[in-house]
Amino acid sequence: MRAVDKAYETVRDGILSGRYPGGSRVTEQDVAAAAGVSRTPVREALRRLHAEGLVDFTANLGAVVTVWNETDAGEIFDLRAMLESYGARRAARSATPEQLAALRQLAEEQHRECRERAPGFLERVGALNQRFHRDLQEAASSPRLSRALAALIEAPLMMKTFEKYTPDDLERSAAHHLELCSALEARDPEWADAVMRAHVHAARGAMRR
Secondary structure, three states: OOOHHHHHHHHHHHHHHOOOOOEEEEHHHHHHHHOOHHHHHHHHHHHHHOOOEEEEEEEOOOOEEEEOOOOHHHHHHHHHHHHHHHHHHHHHHHHOOHHHHHHHHHHHHHHHHHHHOOOOOHHHHHHHHHHHHHHHHHHHOOHHHHHHHHHHHOOOOOOOOOOOOOHHHHHHOOOHHHHHHHHHHHHOOHHHHHHHHHHHHHHHHHOOO
């Protein structure tokens, strides 16, 4: 892995995990030490994170983790509804049988986790949800779409969505994934679009509580 990629992953993982909370400074020296690289690639990594909206540059402070508010959340969900529904339409046309099978397996596993609720299930559901949406992007066969969605889906406030879900919310979300698989398998772009829009708007409703 290139030095800049190591620095990028170190900071990005720290932001998404909450190790670097919103408003906290991210110094080149600390990142260089944590990633085991020099400060030059760290600067490039921070510029990339700034372009993705995860870091801001502030006078006299340098790189600061972006603070997300309700307005940001609303905008992100609006963008997700538009872009992910477009991706679902594309995937309905272009997904391979292997991709459809993988998506179905992830959806069924997530649904099972939401029903059984064994210890640690919330973390597993979050990971399965991420993989499902990421694999769906790949099935859409649009690198531009994947780049546009990367910062939206993995924004810190999106990563916390499941913490606000009720048991009913969790099962509904998992059911959406199962229905979306059915729409993709039927090669029905309109159906896939409608299910994805409902899925994103339901998530938005849960976040507003």
